[in-house]
Amino acid sequence: KNEVEQSPQNLTAQEGEFITINCSYSVGISALHWLQQHPGGGIVSLFMLSSGKKKHGRLIATINIQEKHSSLHITASHPRDSAVYICAVMDRDDKIIFGKGTRLHILP
């Protein structure tokens, strides 16, 4: 079993829909990252959080440390949001463990 599990693996939605991507982890962590990877490979860090909730534009990330779970929400989704979204946790040794990613495709 992977230490970081994401769901769903693939998600196709219509423009404007509210999107939720989930991440569960099994190790003790000091922080959790949500990353966005577009075709071609470049990775952009969206959020780093260790508790509570963060919001940036249409993106919201939440984390529940007790339940070892985090969610990434996208409001009013747009085709340019189409990308792979990766959850990554920083363990107690400061090593990053990545999930396999969620491939999101927003249809116009």
Next chain:
Amino acid sequence: DAGVTQSPTHLIKTRGQQVTLRCSPKSGHDTVSWYQQALGQGPQFIFQYYEEEERQRGNFPDRFSGHQFPNYSSELNVNALLLGDSALYLCASSDRTGGPYNEQFFGPGTRLTVL
């Protein structure tokens, strides 16, 4: 302010050859981490360099080695290339002095193809 840069962007090698990938960290960052991302998979941690020393290592064979220079830039070397080494190699930098939660900034990656 330049972000993390990597070179080359693409590279094609044959089995048995050796390859060197390069990474320049974001200005002000002193720690460089390397990751391997196979097609359709999440990145896997290779190793991390800080103060010119390898500080942590993932589950990669000794064929994978690295170096960090006094200006904090870093190289990843892979010897005796195998077909399975074909992947996107990502470099990320962070500032170790920034506290325990070191946000990492990623470079664009080097896509290595081994034929």
